[in-house]
Amino acid sequence: MKQRTIKKEVILKGVGLHTGAEVTMKFVPAAENHGYAFKRVDLEGEPIIEADANYVVNTQRGTNLEKRGVKIQTSEHVLAALVGMEIDNVLIELDAPEPPIMDGSSKFFVEALEEAGVEEQNAEREEYIVKDVISYKDEATGSEITVIPAENYQVTTMVDFGTKVLGTQNATLERLSDFKDEISEARTFSFLHELEMLLENGLIKGGDLNNAIVYVDKEISEETMRKLENAFNKKKLSVKPNGILDNLTLHQPNEAARHKLLDVIGDLALAGTRIRGKVIANKPGHHVNTQFAKKIAKIIKLEKRNSVPKYDLDKQPLMDIHQIMDMLPHRPPFLLIDRILELSDSHVVGMKNVTMNEPFFVGHFPGAPVMPGVLQVEAMAQTGGILVLSTVPDPENYLTLFMKIDNVKFKQKVLPGDTLIFHCSLISPIRRGICHMQAYAYANGKLVCEAEMMAQIVKKK
Template identity: 75%
Template sequence: MSKKQKTIANEITLSGVGLHTGNEVVMTFKPAAPNHGFAFKRVDLEGQPIIEAKAEYVTDTQRGTNMEKNGVQINTSEHVLAAAVGLDIDNLLIEINASEPPIMDGSSKFFIEALEKAGVVDQDVDIDEYVVKEIISYKDENTGSEIILMPADEYQVTAMVDFGTKVLGTQNATLERISDFKEEISSARTFSFLHEIEMLLEHNLIKGGDLNNAIVYVDKELSEDTTEKLKKAFKKDDIKIKPNGILDNLELRWANEAARHKLLDVVGDLALVGTRIKGKVIANKPGHLVNTTFAKKLAKIIKKEKRNNVPTYDLSQPPLMDIHKIMDILPHRPPFLLVDRILELTDNYVVGMKNVTMNEDFFVGHFPGAPVMPGVLQIEAMAQAGGVLVLTSVPDPENYLTYFMKIDKVKFKQKVLPGDTLIFKSELITPIRRGIAHMQAYAYANGKLVAEAELMAQISKVK
């Protein structure tokens, strides 16, 4: 049974302060359409620009994962995205009136609670899941940080950290299934070492920090001068070191809370891949830089595999629809009927086929000495396959016609020659609404992608 994409049922707002700016931030989670993914909308800026949560927009990983698109920034996005992934959400619009989400208690706990209160609901489109078939890895030779992704029955994450200090040495944390995220990982808070806190204070950062939203591990002697700075920054009358090596006024939720938070960060950063992952992640000494670099690599691999994922069918078997059934649905007729068979048809996509022969009418005038199938007719053929998908959504397809509204992102990769067998796949980008279909279409021949395009068409009843 296929899994459905998820969003939230209602919008919900929460507020707090930004960790580094100290400014009050208002953030609203809103439902989003299928295949929308995660995106941030800066409602405080002119035009309310949107930044999609994609690895390609990551520009900086100092003190968090920071994205920028067209000069607009979103900082420290990882805790919010981890919460969405942890609740199995696929589509979410996050409206925010600042560059960084509120830090809350330094974990994903409050974001989880808000999203659950809004209600997680199924949508009418199947999930887009990347199934890992072979090991994919990336290693930062300078730091020794490494991420390995291997095949598994579900999304799993293991984080192994080694800080090389007496106060916080080697720790591990594992998430066996994403349904455990809420209880096992989401409440793990961000942390820092004392020497890092001193540096951040010197640079006028962590204005929103206090001892309730960040664990501070004391890895050096606490001088009188530093003590006074911390008392002032955290608005405390006194600052002391607890026996376990952290500053006071805070109890650890787990002995390995640091490793659990690093795992939380991995989940949030890998959300930037843009699709669900079916595989096991092993992150050794993870950090935002290695996490997002791996996310960029994986996103490129997935994009390439999707483009080159040539459908394979036994063409000796009877098709789902032969030419006669196709003509019962499509109004086209030779020489403009460019689909010979329908091989597969679901609510969301269709796969069609055409045998390209030397007898095609267009070869008479299109390079007779070196016949090549015109690119515009390849697009038309993809659209006709998509037309079968769209017209089967109405009870009386013979009473409808399909008209182009828009063609976008067209690319031709290979020539199509006489003797080639073309396979077309057209899949809905968004559900059909008001007779309008928005599709991503691909054409394959000889085991290669030959053309691709985004197509938009509208079905209209014959008067």
């Protein structure tokens, strides 16, 4: 599957549920591997907050993000729409801290994204394939989320609030293609006792009976009814036979469970990677959802770090040592790669056989030979040099020079007899001969070294 963004910008306007502030929100197309991010255009410098579980600071009445003092409130409905429409890269511009609540669902966001149109990109979509059962449980509330292996992304929610008016409800989404029709219209809901507290504390300024289902779970006095009529600017309110305030009709009998499923999808988007597996959420809420997203994100990061690509070393290489020397200016003993196994517009894979005959072993720990870490980085850089030099028609007339090295980490020793595999991929597109790469080195089924590198090709004088 290829990554997808939208074809054009599209704008929505409304008010924030909790702030009551007028807000204009714009969906903007984004580059490959951008993911989801929010941009506060009302603040100096127009700061950006990535949709990342590590930025979750509060989950009271919504999933709220904060980065360097800049906040985004109730992010989940917007993110659910993006996931549900299978869009990977979008920038969400806001002129207020909270997206518009609209009708309390994802329906209007989905419609806006459909209006913008979807465009396929060149990069492949990254997906985390669930191989083992992963769970997170909140012991205080009994809420629990589990993901198990499945052929595609599925979600089941089971809710039980211990009230007669709502009872126990379940909802299931078997495929994302059903999100629009089955889940996107499910609106947020609240219980009367919660609503009274929120109104008293000024926490639901943008709410009305068109964007929240209100379940009446207690006796309602005339005084409370008058307060609600005043808060919602309604002349007359009453309780329907099904236990909800009037002026609103349920879309489905289990709309509450469907909305909780919508929230799960939006919150798990904060893991930053698509999931292929079945999510089973028992009594989900924003806290348990986002804690589970953090756990999944950590597991994905760890597996990426320890995941060793498999290559057939017996296969004819894409480039042998002679072809490498035709492109690179380096020569023995400072030519540190032997083969190029893969090469595309965005990545390159190289190989080196480390032998006891390497010149550096003569003086570097002669009694216990270890390949110097700086030479591992140099070997990764030479591999990356093949990638950037492949963009010019006459690579033999260019040199590749380091500009910057960041986040270098050495994980394992490299010894005589090891076979090193180097994988370098672009972090951003090559511009004006400048290449920004993420590089990894593997040996013996383990990650031995990693670094971010920036280099530039310059013409030989």
